[in-house]
Amino acid sequence: MLGSLIGDPARANMLTALMSGKALTASELAAEAGVTLQTASSHLSKLESAALIFRRKQGRHNYFALAGDEVGSVLEAMMGLAAKHGLTRTRTGPKDPALRKARVCYDHLAGELGVRMFDSLRARDFLAGPDDRLVLTDAGTTFISEFGVDPEQLKSPRRPLCKPCLDWSARRTHLAGILGAAMLQRVYELGWAARLTDTRIIEFSSTGERNFLNQFTTA
Amino acid sequence: MLGSLIGDPARANMLTALMSGKALTASELAAEAGVTLQTASSHLSKLESAALIFRRKQGRHNYFALAGDEVGSVLEAMMGLAAKHGLTRTRTGPKDPALRKARVCYDHLAGELGVRMFDSLRARDFLAGPDDRLVLTDAGTTFISEFGVDPEQLKSPRRPLCKPCLDWSARRTHLAGILGAAMLQRVYELGWAARLTDTRIIEFSSTGERNFLNQFTTA
DNA sequence: CGGATGCTTCGATTATGATCGAAGTATGAA
DNA sequence: TTCATACTTCGATCATAATCGAAGCATCCG
Structure with a gap:
């Protein structure tokens, strides 16, 4: 459910950070949300499954961005x-x-x-x-x-x-x-x-x- | 948080019913959500506190409606x-x-x-x-x-x-x-x-x- | 190659909030 | 006045999901 997905503060903060339009790494998003990297990873997986964000892997870095303007x-x-x-x-x-x-x-x-x-x-x-x-x-x-x-x-x-x-x-x-x-x-x-x-x-x-x-x- | 408020299935169902623009009673909304009246009452109180809905009391009936077109x-x-x-x-x-x-x-x-x-x-x-x-x-x-x-x-x-x-x-x-x-x-x-x-x-x-x-x- | 870094996955913990039975209040109707 | 109906409030229960430590995998760099 979209509401509950967005309703979690950690996820909300990550989405907020991504609203700048920049692609951010999982580590950066973890810092934005004030949670550990593993927690952030778990959240990002949910958001990705929901097609709210997408990821681009560059070597060991994973960059995440909002999936589209509609989401923003x-x-x-x-x-x-x-x-x-x-x-x-x-x-x-x-x-x-x-x-x-x-x-x-x-x-x-x-x-x-x-x-x-x-x-x-x-x-x-x-x-x-x-x-x-x-x-x-x-x-x-x-x-x-x-x-x-x-x-x-x-x-x-x-x-x-x-x-x-x-x-x-x-x-x-x-x-x-x-x-x-x-x-x-x-x-x-x-x-x-x-x-x-x-x-x-x-x-x-x-x-x-x-x-x-x-x-x-x-x- | 708005997302989590809306994210609960019972509340989502009630809000959906209210999107018709009609005012509905607590009992009707409880039926829409498939929960007991007391649970519905609790949810409606939250939605009202969040100014997403307002209520109009008519005798023993409480009618609830979305707070405005913006909410809808x-x-x-x-x-x-x-x-x-x-x-x-x-x-x-x-x-x-x-x-x-x-x-x-x-x-x-x-x-x-x-x-x-x-x-x-x-x-x-x-x-x-x-x-x-x-x-x-x-x-x-x-x-x-x-x-x-x-x-x-x-x-x-x-x-x-x-x-x-x-x-x-x-x-x-x-x-x-x-x-x-x-x-x-x-x-x-x-x-x-x-x-x-x-x-x-x-x-x-x-x-x-x-x-x-x-x-x-x-x- | 070995160590560092970035990230995912697993699993135990625990805070949160939805839920409903019980009880109470308010209103309507006979 | 009594009973029925609509609804609120209280409190105990318990399902859920966020959380992080631990462990593992992938990539980078000296």
């Missing part, structure tokens, strides 16, 4: 509806504590710290409006400016400024959109954290984490 | 893909012959007649390009103008003009996008067909259907 289109429609309705994933996210704590989701911060940031911005009225129409308040604009994010660089006709993104591990919302991406970039610039190579883990230094928690207080 | 559209796309890939456990498309023939998919024509329109436009080179980049040809622009659709009103920065949409019942493509919606509106204006109240069925008069088949010939 349906996935996109589903994600759009899911995003609009703020649907909760049933899995609680990856086992790896580091991934649970802070990781890359597309291009913004996810995990407990990602949720923390969102909650903080919400609690302090830096973000306002219902989840499907989040806006940055004047106070919020001031806040991010002082944090080092230039509001002027956030304008884009094609991508929302603020967008809630349902966090896989925390079952709550973290901040996506242009602002989410810019905030993560700023965290990198400040040297508070860095992305571990070939994973989605974002590793904070102890000082960086302390600074982050202070900056994005929920008290 | 996504479900239809999923089912179309599932059917095409042989992933479905149930019959392809609705059992109601009227729904199979012509129904609303979001805001455009689906079903056999919807596929017929698309095939016709394709066969006569009114639409060109690969499916992910469909464009209206000059001949096509002339054709739709003569049909009574104003090309100037079709411009939108936010929505594609032509877009293929996988048809649930026919396992083939029907036309979505602005043009698809405009064409359906025109069919209504011409009095060839009308949407049945409280359903997604589009009912053609015999004259209307004859005219439609002539207009969108595949010969």
Whole structure:
């Protein structure tokens, strides 16, 4: 059944990664999904059997890609509806504590710290409006400016400024959109954290984490 | 997660029944799904929490319906893909012959007649390009103008003009996008067909259907 | 050739969620 | 008012499938 195939978070994350249009190896997809290679292999076999993806073997590398535009289109429609309705994933996210704590989701911060940031911005009225129409308040604009994010660089006709993104591990919302991406970039610039190579883990230094928690207080 | 919500067979069967556009009671939906009333109730609660359906209580009866045309559209796309890939456990498309023939998919024509329109436009080179980049040809622009659709009103920065949409019942493509919606509106204006109240069925008069088949010939 | 890397397959573990019996509440009808 | 019907909620049961360690196969590279 298509729904249950896509409904598994690990498979959903792999399909999401493949929606970029790039062909990825099993190892890369395992990292995207935050599962072991054997688990990923098992999932990929199911997706392939369902003709949602196809594989191309190059030596010892297996490259996987979405089977066609129709697949991508349906996935996109589903994600759009899911995003609009703020649907909760049933899995609680990856086992790896580091991934649970802070990781890359597309291009913004996810995990407990990602949720923390969102909650903080919400609690302090830096973000306002219902989840499907989040806006940055004047106070919020001031806040991010002082944090080092230039509001002027956030304008884009094609991508929302603020967008809630349902966090896989925390079952709550973290901040996506242009602002989410810019905030993560700023965290990198400040040297508070860095992305571990070939994973989605974002590793904070102890000082960086302390600074982050202070900056994005929920008290 | 949307996928897993829809992926459960009982829920899938209930959603399928609701795609007719009619509101059904919990008891009716339990029968559709082949589960007890208490199980159905539990499932319906989940679907309602996910805003995929809404309920209307009339005395002791609870009527459930899909939350909107958008939900129906996504479900239809999923089912179309599932059917095409042989992933479905149930019959392809609705059992109601009227729904199979012509129904609303979001805001455009689906079903056999919807596929017929698309095939016709394709066969006569009114639409060109690969499916992910469909464009209206000059001949096509002339054709739709003569049909009574104003090309100037079709411009939108936010929505594609032509877009293929996988048809649930026919396992083939029907036309979505602005043009698809405009064409359906025109069919209504011409009095060839009308949407049945409280359903997604589009009912053609015999004259209307004859005219439609002539207009969108595949010969 | 031997060791490293990429990946598949097997099998045991366990978290998850569908399921239904039981019980309770709300509404309708006689 | 009593009984029937529609539906919700609770909780125990258990089937399912995701998960990863272990092992094996295929390919690459020094």
